[in-house]
C-alpha cells in the first residue's frame with residue numbers, strides 16, 4: 001500500500017463540481033479582485049471564528065505582518081513567540097522590523113505560560129502564541145500575563161481553523177487571529193490565501209486599508225500599505241469548503257482518537273485536554289528511534305514528515321538573534337523525536353489500519 005502524507009487531489013475529487021461552478025461564476029462575473037465573493041467569505045469566516053470581523057489577505061505570513069503593522073509594532077520592539085513553529089511565525093516579526101524573542105514550549109508543543117514573564121522586557125509589545133498542530137495554546141494564562149504587562153496577543157492560528165478553547169474558537173481571543181489557507185493547512189484553498197480575525201473595529205478598518213495599498217477609496221491613499229488581498233477565486237473555493245470543514249475536522253479528530261488508542265503503548269501520542277477541541281492539522285508522535293521508524297514506514301509505503309526538524313533559533317537566518325544550541329531544551333529535544341503521520345480526512349479506514357499495523361510491526365520487529 002502507498003499512503004502519501006497528504007492527498008490534496010482526493011479532497012478535490014469529492015467536491016469537484018461545486019468548486020468548478022463557483023470558480024466559473026467568479027470568472028464570468030469579471031470581479032476577480034475583492035468584491036462580493038471575498039466579502040461573503042469574510043463574513044462567514046468571522047462567524048466560524050466567533051469574531052465580529054475577518055479580513056482576507058494573501059497568505060498567513062501577511063496576516064501576521066499586517067496584524068503587527070496595524071498594532072504599531074516595528075523597529076525597536078520585541079515580540080515573544082516559540083522557536084518550534086513554521087519559520088514564518090518568526091520571519092514576520094523580523095520583516096516588520098521587530099525582534100523575535102523565543103520562549104520554550106511544554107509537552108503540548110505550545111508556548112509554556114510559566115516561561116513567558118521572564119522573557120518580557122521594557123521593549124516587549126506582543127505575544128504570538130502558535131496553536132501548533134491545531135491544538136490551542138493555553139490562552140487564559142497567556143491573556144492574563146498580556147493584560148498585566150499591557151501586551152497585545154496575536155494568535156498564530158495558521159494550523160488551527162475551528163479549534164476550540166473552553167468552547168470558544170481560536171482567533172477570537174487575541175487582538176487578532178492569523179490564519180493561512182495554504183493547500184497544506186487543515187482549512188485550505190487551492191493556492192495561497194489567509195485571513196485576519198478581530199473584534200476590534202479600529203483594527204478591522206485599519207487592516208482593510210493596509211491590505212490594499214493604504215487606499216481609503218479608489219484615489220485617496222491614507223498611509224503606505226501593502227498589496228495583500230485574498231484572491232476572489234480562492235475565496236470562492238473557500239466558500240465551498242467552509243460547508244465541509246466541520247465534517248473534515250470531526251474525521252481528523254476521529255482518526256486522532258484511533259491513533260491515540262492504538263499507539264499509546266508504543267510511542268508518545270498527543271492527548272486532548274478537557275477544555276479544548278484540537279483539530280489535528282498534524283498528528284505528531286514522539287519516539288526515541290524516530291529516524292529508524294520513519295525509514296521503516298517509508299519502506300512500507302507510509303509517507304511521514306517532521307514538523308519541524310530544525311528549531312527556528314538554530315536556523316542560519318536566526319544567527320543574528322544571538323541564540324545557541326541548548327537555549328530551548330524542550331523544543332530541541334522534541335525536534336529529535338517528533339514524527340508527523342498522515343491524519344487527513346480522506347484517509348480510508350484500511351489506510352489508517354495499515355499505518356497503525358506498520359508502526360506496531362516496527363516495534364514488534
Ligand SMILES: *Cc1c(COP(=O)(O)O)cnc(C)c1O
Nearest residue numbers: 059060061086088089158180182
Ligand atoms: C503555514 C504557517 C504560517 C504561514 O502561512 P503562509 O500562508 O504559508 O504564509 C504561519 N504560521 C504557521 C504556524 C504556519 O503553519
